[in-house]
Structure formats: structure tokens, C-alpha cells
Amino acid sequence: MSPARARWRDLLSRYGILLAFLALATGLSLLSPSFLTSSNLLNVLRQISVNALLAFGMTAVILAAGIDLSVGSVLAVSGAVAAGLSVAGWPAPAAMAAALAAGTLMGLFNGLFVAAFRIAPFIVTLGGLTIFRGVALVYTDGRPITGLPDAFDALGNGVALGVPVPVWVMLAFLGLTHFLLRFTSLGRAVYAVGGNEEAARLSGLPIVRTKLVVYGFSGFAAALGGLVLTGRLNSAQPTAGSGFELDAIAAVVVGGTSLFGGRGSVLGTFLGAAIIGVLNNGMNLLDVSAFYQQIVKGGVILGALLVDRLVATRKE
Amino acid sequence: MALLELRAIRKRFGGVEALKGVDLALEAGEVHALVGENGAGKSTLMKVLSGALQPDGGEVWLEGRPLRVRGVGEARRAGVVMVYQELTLVPDLSVAENLLLGRLPPLVRHGELAARARALLEPMGLAGSLPADAPIRSLGAGAQQLVAVARAFGERARVMVFDEPTATLSAGEAAQLFQLIRRLRREGVAVAYISHRLEEVFELADRVTVLRDGERVATAPVAELTPERVVTLMVGREVRATQRTARRGAEPLGRFEVEAPGLAPLSLEVGRGEIVGLAGVVGSGRSEALEALFGLRGRATWRGRPVTSPRQALRQGLFLVPADRKTQGLVLELSGRENVALAVLPRLSRLGVMVPGRERGLARRWFDRLRVRPDDPERPARTFSGGNQQKLVLAKGLAATPEVLLLEEPTRGVDVATRSELYALLDELAAGGLGLLVSSSDTEELAGLCDRVLVFRGGRVVTELAAPLRREEVVAHVTGAREVA
Numbered sequence: 001m002s003p004a005r006a007r008w009r010d011l012l013s014r015y016g017i018l019l020a021f022l023a024l025a026t027g028l029s030l031l032s033p034s035f036l037t038s039s040n041l042l043n044v045l046r047q048i049s050v051n052a053l054l055a056f057g058m059t060a061v062i063l064a065a066g067i068d069l070s071v072g073s074v075l076a077v078s079g080a081v082a083a084g085l086s087v088a089g090w091p092a093p094a095a096m097a098a099a100l101a102a103g104t105l106m107g108l109f110n111g112l113f114v115a116a117f118r119i120a121p122f123i124v125t126l127g128g129l130t131i132f133r134g135v136a137l138v139y140t141d142g143r144p145i146t147g148l149p150d151a152f153d154a155l156g157n158g159v160a161l162g163v164p165v166p167v168w169v170m171l172a173f174l175g176l177t178h179f180l181l182r183f184t185s186l187g188r189a190v191y192a193v194g195g196n197e198e199a200a201r202l203s204g205l206p207i208v209r210t211k212l213v214v215y216g217f218s219g220f221a222a223a224l225g226g227l228v229l230t231g232r233l234n235s236a237q238p239t240a241g242s243g244f245e246l247d248a249i250a251a252v253v254v255g256g257t258s259l260f261g262g263r264g265s266v267l268g269t270f271l272g273a274a275i276i277g278v279l280n281n282g283m284n285l286l287d288v289s290a291f292y293q294q295i296v297k298g299g300v301i302l303g304a305l306l307v308d309r310l311v312a313t314r315k316e
Numbered sequence: 317m318a319l320l321e322l323r324a325i326r327k328r329f330g331g332v333e334a335l336k337g338v339d340l341a342l343e344a345g346e347v348h349a350l351v352g353e354n355g356a357g358k359s360t361l362m363k364v365l366s367g368a369l370q371p372d373g374g375e376v377w378l379e380g381r382p383l384r385v386r387g388v389g390e391a392r393r394a395g396v397v398m399v400y401q402e403l404t405l406v407p408d409l410s411v412a413e414n415l416l417l418g419r420l421p422p423l424v425r426h427g428e429l430a431a432r433a434r435a436l437l438e439p440m441g442l443a444g445s446l447p448a449d450a451p452i453r454s455l456g457a458g459a460q461q462l463v464a465v466a467r468a469f470g471e472r473a474r475v476m477v478f479d480e481p482t483a484t485l486s487a488g489e490a491a492q493l494f495q496l497i498r499r500l501r502r503e504g505v506a507v508a509y510i511s512h513r514l515e516e517v518f519e520l521a522d523r524v525t526v527l528r529d530g531e532r533v534a535t536a537p538v539a540e541l542t543p544e545r546v547v548t549l550m551v552g553r554e555v556r557a558t559q560r561t562a563r564r565g566a567e568p569l570g571r572f573e574v575e576a577p578g579l580a581p582l583s584l585e586v587g588r589g590e591i592v593g594l595a596g597v598v599g600s601g602r603s604e605a606l607e608a609l610f611g612l613r614g615r616a617t618w619r620g621r622p623v624t625s626p627r628q629a630l631r632q633g634l635f636l637v638p639a640d641r642k643t644q645g646l647v648l649e650l651s652g653r654e655n656v657a658l659a660v661l662p663r664l665s666r667l668g669v670m671v672p673g674r675e676r677g678l679a680r681r682w683f684d685r686l687r688v689r690p691d692d693p694e695r696p697a698r699t700f701s702g703g704n705q706q707k708l709v710l711a712k713g714l715a716a717t718p719e720v721l722l723l724e725e726p727t728r729g730v731d732v733a734t735r736s737e738l739y740a741l742l743d744e745l746a747a748g749g750l751g752l753l754v755s756s757s758d759t760e761e762l763a764g765l766c767d768r769v770l771v772f773r774g775g776r777v778v779t780e781l782a783a784p785l786r787r788e789e790v791v792a793h794v795t796g797a798r799e800v801a
Binding site for chain 1: 610627630631638643645647649650654657661662665668669712
């Protein structure tokens, strides 16, 4: 392969997602005049915020060569805990902190089975998905919790400096996740464990601790998503977040993170979530039937993986 | 006329000529042993024979006709089979199903399957030892190998290749395999048999071919050879210049005590600046011993303190450079810099946050010191050549400032130039006071590098040799030629 073509490949594999995103956005702005308005764009960002939060946590897990299917259920439990404690008279910040702690604990529960008992992450978190959904139903007695203090509405529907609060939360958590993964020794261990667990072990890295941390982190992220969603709906639903794990995984893989672990970034995940969000938004603006939207979304996910695969095999 | 003939086979891998025009003839009804040191070309030759590799030059003739195959499947159909147990058996199917795999009609009655399997096993004397109903998974390595042989025989194989078949077998299993091979010989099969264990060769083979550096140096009936003669042929005459004249490292650094399954209890002292070699064939216990020293198996202590995990071993000043840099040594997707930093992350960070300057500085120092090429720490580790990847693993270990460096097959798959560079580096490290343990199947490497060599056989140290080392002597002890004579 000529150096020029090799360089093209490299650019394509590194910035392919960004290019796809820009192409999509350009196309939509030509097709629909209302797409490229600041109110619509902020709307898109707000719509993707919950999924993006889950996907950021999921990115850390997948980078460590794991998977977390339980995030939707963890989201429901956390939302219910925050709402339930608030209704029971806790101050909102304390209730929210308790919900974040609960989410982290559920993540650590997954991590314990994966790291210490060495059970396949898919199975462990599939169990978690079911167990935590059950916990949410038990805790709420199957009924929505309403009558929440104003703090929830402010978190879900508020606007600060012209930008919706959920978008601020998402961007702050994006920054935090990126910092943890790229600039700390813990983040380096995540990449190493996911890229080659044996090499990481022989280099003396703490494998069990690293895995525990990523699952705990994913639980925390899901709880944060649960708070935002509860705020948006102004109520906690026991069935909230069903199927969210798949959207989160989709954002991660469209964002270029390898499901085998060790390769990818949370910035890519943000773009992945944005692409899916823009696609949904664009199809709504263009009046595409909701049924067809599903097909297109699935097609885009497969397409992204196919491009990634083609670029990767050529590089070998 | 020979049943199978290899004529002037050539094969090159990159810059290395693995086979330089080798001739070999296998007669029907003979067991033909192939011996030679690591890298002599035995396995490459057998891969050409069995269709796993395409030669760059030369021809294979079967029964007086040229045989052109493009893969192991075609070779198998032509009657030339390499016996690997793990690649060709389906672990969850039964012995009978595996024996008849690929030759079954779509619907089979259970009784018929068993009957057909028995019809195959009985003439080979295996009906008693291999239950037709048992799943392959439930059998030991030896029994699995017998199934693989029986299956090949059932497919009317006329040439069968065995590559170190006894490496993973117990003595009883090996005896059973030898019996089966003798039966194949009576049935007129030509058997090619690669082994590092000369006692096996002298027990089993009719003729012996010795390979050295990709060339055939001799073929002779076993009756005309002695173990000493074979060793001399394997080693040739050349002697390396860097050889130690006397043992260094009299000042002790510490002592290892090891207990592990399959190993006799081992006590091993390492001196300051001493290079200790661990020699032995695959399965002799040398690699297992090294792994145990690093806390990967069994129980070990270093200076009286237990070593139960790699993490702990590192804290105690030990580091292992593993045999396979791609699967054990490096995180290939990470950059050279990130790999070099992997074992010392706490030292490169403050409150868990990496200090970029420290990490870049560390990578720079080790890239310079080991002359890693290309000289760019930011490239992904997977883009470096084998020899430079090995340097990256070494750099990672040395960055952790160990007192004892353990190395498994330190120059496997490394080109000649880098190899001598690595030898010089290990020498330099020893001169700086580091203790080194080198486990290797390359006796030239051990004889050239070490102050002392422990020879492993059957899970125990059978001999200890001290500098000045003669390679012939190491080879003779490793292959067991000393005991045969």
C-alpha cells in the first residue's frame, strides 16, 4: 500500500466517526431547514443526555473487555431510591447522593462476580439486569413515585446559561470520564487489562481492583442517568430504562470502541451517541415512520462496525 | 523406491533461510526420526510435508508421482497426515464420532457407529483402552493422541508425522503410543518422528536424519549411530566467541525455594551478576520452574518471603520476560511509551494522575538505552518488529529496576542481529549486578551466555554445569544422551 493511501486509512479510522457525523449533519441541514437551529441542536443534546451518560460508563467497562447489560435496571433502582427518599422527607441532595451510592454498589456487585469469581461479564450483568429490575419493582411496589421536590425538575428540565441542565451534566461527566481514562494510572490499567489481561497481570497491575472499579463506575453512571431521567419525567418509574443497555452499547460501538477491549475512547462514544441522536431527530423532522426508524438505526450500527472492520483488516 | 520423497526443499521466512535444499526419503514400514536443535528446520520440513506450508523450492513425491497440495486437507486426502491431537479432534463428540468424522452418512444408528468404531480400534489393539462412547474431553492427552492416530489410520494414511508427541505424555501413555507406532510400521505406514529425546529415538526409530541450520547433515540406520555421534552431528563444530571462561556471581543475591505440581522441590541460589541457565526439552519442567519463581504456579519463596502472584514478585524485585511477547508481554494496541510504563505506573503518577513528563522521560531513556527501532515511543507496540517488541518488554521490566530478571526463551523468533544485541545487553546487565535466570530450549544460547546451567528432565534438575560450558555437553544432558550411553 502506498504511504498516501495508508495515511488516508489512518485518518479514516481515526476521524471516520467525526466525518460520518458531519456528513449526516450537513445532509440533514440541507433537507430540513429546522435542523440547524440552536433550539433544535440543544434539543438533540438534551435527548441524548441519558443514553450518553450510560454509554460513558459502558465505555470504561467495554475498554476493560467487559460488558454491562444491567445499566437500564440500575438506572431504574437509582431513580426510585432518589425519588423514594425525597418523598420520605430526605433533602433532595442527600437523596440524590444516596441514589448515586446505590448505583455504584450495584455496579460493584457485578464487578465482584466478574473480577473475583471470574464469571463471564455477559452472564453476570444479565443476572444483574433481572435482579435490579426486580429490586426496582419491589422498592416501588410496581407504581410510579411522584410528587418530587423542585430540585428534580431543575435537574431534568432546567436551563443554565441558555443550555439545558442535563446537557451540562452530560458534558461534565464526559470530561470526568475522559480525564480518568486518559490521564490517570487507573485509566491506563483499564486499557491494559482490556487490551491484554495476561500482559497486564505479568506487569503487576491490579486486575481485580481495576475490574471492580469499572463496573462500579458504570453503576455510578447509570445512577446519574437515573437522576436525570427522573428529573425529566418528574417521577420515578419502576420500568424506566428498559432496553437502555442496548442503546448505550450501540453508542459505544458506533463511537469506535472495540468490543474486544483495549481500543477506543469516550470522546468517540459521545460522537456515537450524537450520531444516533441526530439520526432520530432527523428522521422525526423528515416525518419518517417510527417503524422505519428502527430499521435505519440498526443499519447504521451495522454499517459503522463494517467500516471499522474493513479499515482494521486492511491495516493488518 | 521410497514411499515419499522430499527433494531439495527450500523455505525462507523473511530474511531467514529455514530450509536450504533438504532431501529426505521415507520408506514404507519405517520409523524415521528427525533430530536437530531448535531452529534446525525439523518442524518447518514436516509442515511442508504435511501441506501446512508451501515450499519456496523443491518437490514432494509420493509413490513415484509428484504431489502438489495446497493445504493440510489435501495432503490428508492424499494419505499424508500430521498428528496433532488438539487440532483435529472435536472435544465434545465421542471417540467413535471423532474416529468417523467426515465419513458418516447423515443418519447413523447408535449401535452401528460403535460397531464401526470398534472395527477400527480392534486391529490396532486399542479397543480395550479407548471406550467408543467416551467424549474426547474426558480422555487424557495420551488417549487423545491415540484417537488421532487411529483416525488417521482409518482414513488410510500412508505417511504419518509426529512432532514431539511425548512432550505432554506420562511414561505409561508414551509406552502405549510407541506400541501403536510399531503397529503402524508393521502395517506399512511410513512414520516421521521428531523428538528432542534421544532415548526415544534410539528405542523407536529405524533410521535417523540429522538437520542443522536448515541443512541435512546425515541420514543413517540407528544401528550405525551412538547418542554421542548424534549430538556431535546436531551441534556441528563452531564455538561461540562470547563464551564465559569462568563462573561469575560468587556473591549471593538470594535464594529461591520452589514447590509446584509436577516439579521436584527445587532450591536455587542466584549470585550478584550471575546468569543462570535453565535447560531442558519441552515438558522437562524448566518453564514450569521459572513460572513458579514468578508466582504463577505452585509455591515459591525468594529470600524466605513467599511469592504468590506476579504483583508480589514485582514488589520483591523480580521481573519475568515471558516467552510470547504478543500474547503475554505487550499490550499491542498501546504505544511503546505506554508499554514501557506499565509496570511502574505508581511511580509515574501523583495521586493517581499520570505526570506526562515523567512517562515520556522514562520511555525516552529506555528507547535510547536499548536502541529500539524505529525510535518513536508513540507508535503502537504492534507496529514494531519481533526483536524490537522483545526490547520493549525488556524495557518495561528494567524500568521496574528488578534485582533478578527471569527470561523465558528470550530470543525466540528474533533476527540474528538483534539477537546478538540482546546477548550483549544481558551481559551488560549482569555486569551491573543484576541476577539473571534464562530458561531456553536453545543450547547454543545457554552455553554462550550463562555462568551456570541447570538441566531439567522429568520435572527435576538432573545436572548442574558450570562455566566454562561446552555446548555438546549441554545438549548431551538435555537430550539424555549421557544416560542412554
